[in-house]
Amino acid sequence: xxxxxxxxxxxxxxxxxxxxxxxxxxxxxxxxxxxxxxxxxxxxxxxxxxxxxxxxxxxxxxxxxxxxxxxxxxxxxxxxxxxxxxxxxxxxxxxxxxxxxxxxxxxxxxxxxxxxxxxxxxxxxxxxxxxxxxxxxxxxxxxxxxxxxxxxxxxxxxxxxxxxxxxxxxxxxxxxxxxxxxxxxxxxxxxxxxxxxxxxxxxxxxxxxxxx
Amino acid sequence: xxxxxxxxxxxxxxxxxxxxxxxxxxxxxxxxxxxxxxxxxxxxxxxxxxxxxxxxxxxxxxxxxxxxxxxxxxxxxxxxxxxxxxxxxxxxxxxxxxxxxxxxxxxxxxxxxxxxxxxxxxxxxxxxxxxxxxxxxxxxxxxxxxxxxxxxxxxxxxxxxxxxxxxxxxxxxxxxxxxxxxxxxxxxxxxxxxxxxxxxxxxxxxxxxxxx
DNA sequence: AATGAATCGATATATTTTTATCGGTTCGTC
DNA sequence: GACGAACCGATAAAAATATATCGATTCATT
Numbered sequence: 437x438x439x440x441x442x443x444x445x446x447x448x449x450x451x452x453x454x455x456x457x458x459x460x461x462x463x464x465x466x467x468x469x470x471x472x473x474x475x476x477x478x479x480x481x482x483x484x485x486x487x488x489x490x491x492x493x494x495x496x497x498x499x500x501x502x503x504x505x506x507x508x509x510x511x512x513x514x515x516x517x518x519x520x521x522x523x524x525x526x527x528x529x530x531x532x533x534x535x536x537x538x539x540x541x542x543x544x545x546x547x548x549x550x551x552x553x554x555x556x557x558x559x560x561x562x563x564x565x566x567x568x569x570x571x572x573x574x575x576x577x578x579x580x581x582x583x584x585x586x587x588x589x590x591x592x593x594x595x596x597x598x599x600x601x602x603x604x605x606x607x608x609x610x611x612x613x614x615x616x617x618x619x620x621x622x623x624x625x626x627x628x629x630x631x632x633x634x635x636x637x638x639x640x641x642x643x644x645x646x647x648x
Numbered sequence: 649x650x651x652x653x654x655x656x657x658x659x660x661x662x663x664x665x666x667x668x669x670x671x672x673x674x675x676x677x678x679x680x681x682x683x684x685x686x687x688x689x690x691x692x693x694x695x696x697x698x699x700x701x702x703x704x705x706x707x708x709x710x711x712x713x714x715x716x717x718x719x720x721x722x723x724x725x726x727x728x729x730x731x732x733x734x735x736x737x738x739x740x741x742x743x744x745x746x747x748x749x750x751x752x753x754x755x756x757x758x759x760x761x762x763x764x765x766x767x768x769x770x771x772x773x774x775x776x777x778x779x780x781x782x783x784x785x786x787x788x789x790x791x792x793x794x795x796x797x798x799x800x801x802x803x804x805x806x807x808x809x810x811x812x813x814x815x816x817x818x819x820x821x822x823x824x825x826x827x828x829x830x831x832x833x834x835x836x837x838x839x840x841x842x843x844x845x846x847x848x849x850x851x852x853x854x855x856x857x858x859x860x
Numbered sequence: 861a862a863t864g865a866a867t868c869g870a871t872a873t874a875t876t877t878t879t880a881t882c883g884g885t886t887c888g889t890c
Numbered sequence: 891g892a893c894g895a896a897c898c899g900a901t902a903a904a905a906a907t908a909t910a911t912c913g914a915t916t917c918a919t920t
Binding site for chain 1: 799825
Binding site: 447448489499500501 | 906907908909910911914915916917918
């Protein structure tokens, strides 16, 4: 939950961008040359105003009565989230969740390339998972330095989280995407994005309960 | 992003509850009999006031100078998110992500029990994945009705999302946890919790970029 | 060319969420 | 038993986010 890090761009806006990207890609494929905030609103159950604000934050410009150029807007959004120059990442923890993430095709679209996985369990190492090599964690630092990786994906169990995070920090990573349920403690200079599956489950559970 | 559904309890509060539950469990195991909002704040980088508000929403009561009874608070939070009476779910889409979720141990803790998986690819059916049976999707309705399942987990690809969602709705499910990147269209009576991995990735990417 | 509908961009308002403050309670210590 | 520190609970203020409104622009139609 370390999501508070003020800086101009509202967090909710950032989170909506990938959704816009998604539908934009669809529309582009369908040959839609221009798109309006009204279109987005209809497709995403949002208000046009909000879409306009979001797009403005991303630096997009549209024309009255027309909307935005589909292709140009897509590029702008990609640039905005830094997905134009594809970011490379390493993954630590080649368990069930790690394996799934390694195999998840969807990330390519967002310019994320997971280069390799690392694990403490040396029996897993040497093999490949979804075509990605698995190395022992003691090789992490060397690998990260050599390949200039700035992002680490943490998919270890709760206990393993802190040591694994330490290893990533030590290796020189700049941001950690933490899928483990544990809170990790890192220097301020490193950004942690906590991915909390249980949060979504809680929301769903509460909502279902409310309707009964 | 269909997260807007007003109802007393703030969404951010709901999302923080599982985090509280997590540390509470740890503390309980360590033999901590009472906990204060100051403790939470220190462990989670939050403000004590906020924790107090959240706990108040959940209906917890504490004592000045003491805090909250660890065990009692844990029970209260579980009850609040409806995790006291374990909710059963089916999963649709036994691909990479689906497999990971089927194997994810963490959910038991939150009272979620995935009973079975369903897939259109009949070659996958008949087998078990992480001890959960995989059935053809045409058996979904019958299974859901028979077992009184109220929750569906959607882990299919973008194209498969809408038909799969339709099948879940048709089967009589009340809430859908949607891990696919597609927006699905369902009747108002059904709650959809969109789990958007790309959102977290976007936040991380933007933050890293900002620091450079 | 004038009219009107669609839509952007900017500004203003409302709502939601977070943070601060303050009074009151409990308990350890003197 | 009085004093002070830790803490809850409630209320108030501030900050962030979402929504509404309005003027300006573009284009299709008359």
